Amino acid sequence: MGNVEWGGALPPLSIEYAGERHDVPSVPGFSIGRAGDLVIDDNPHLHRRFLMIRAEQGMWWIHNVGSHLTATVCDRERTLQAALAPGGRMPVLADILDVIFTAGRTVYDLTLVTRSHGVGAADETEVGVGEATAGRVSLNHAQRLLLLVLAEGVLLGTSGPGDIPTSTAAAKRLGWTVPAFTRRLDNLCLKLERAGARGLRAGAGRVSTHRRLRLVEYAITTRLVSRADLVLLEQHTRTRSST
Template sequence: MVAANDGAHLIVDDLIGTRRVVPQTASVTLGRASEFPIGVDDPSMHRAFLHFWCDHGMWMVRNVGSFISATIQPSYRTTKYSPVRLTPRTQWPLPAGVNSILFATRNLQYELEVTVARPVESIPRMDVPLAPFTMGTFDPNIEQQQVLAALAAPLHRDPSADPRIVVPSVKDLAGQLGWGEKKTSQKIQYIAETLKRLGVPQFQDGVNVPWRIVLAKFAAENPHLYA
């Protein structure tokens, strides 16, 4: 991966007619109620989702949402690198060249092109948008947070581990939490069904993996839900 450095501008293109050139002295936020609007008619889109700025000569992107993840991958016109999953509250340096950013809500799939045209420098700034809160967000209660944290713990200890091996069984999880197996199983099922209703792709019909495993991977990618 080749990161941008030495003074460049950023080009953001939603591929449906809106394109903006961001100079090295500025930043830009994308979202339903942000300066670069995306998904304005999609109530499941975050009001503020992706924030771009330049830090010490390098263009950065941060997922400032609380629910939706994005995948950043090289466009056919740019240097090759492995796709990167940008989960909520995480950030990543953008490589020089053309980058595709893919994400989805329960209603729509989106694709953007973000080009680091020449290497930059600036200070991040983000205004808080004024609009109704995003529909379809997940705000777990204390017991749900305990389930998420316990399921994700083995994957935090060893991100390369196979979830099917290291994620605790319902029986072991119940023992860790001091609950009965029935209560533990019901908690897992309820969280999974809630995320399914909210349109989270991993929890839709056709997934042939136990919810416990899917939920563990989701929790590991979204520690802000229980940290």
């Protein structure tokens, strides 16, 4: 895990949500919700102010100031994973933390980034892909689930590239709305394009009709996801069926 070692100086903290980055001031704090400093959605099931990020005692803290929603906070390696219940708080103890929560039928995810990490920027490791060299990118939990639900059949060898699920079928499998799935798909494709992926757009800014196929090919070729990662999709499915 990329533990934060600040050495007494409070590092900058930003939040990435829906492809945009928001810098967090150390005072008086930064609220997230239906009507917060970061407006997530007009979903009536979402608190007006759900989460609060602020600096206390020389550290960044995340507070759940809502009354009935719980957020899951985890690092990229899943060595840190905690449920942040209403009234709870926890320090930001990793350079990159994913925050995932559900309001009604909609799943939301955002990312807290401290220090100089750039979410969506290419890592140092590079993998050749056809005519392009693409950097390995850092995926949040929702983006990994999206790739896995599209690539599942290919990873298992039970179907070919021509049998990749439609957006509607994939959204239903994950328990997301189609607009939420499409938004996350758009953001993921943009992130991968910035890292060097090709074929996700048809030119002149138009979306490729084959981008789900190209996305699966790219993810498997660059080892963004593997068959071993399918356990995350199974866990997600089990959690949905038990609630």
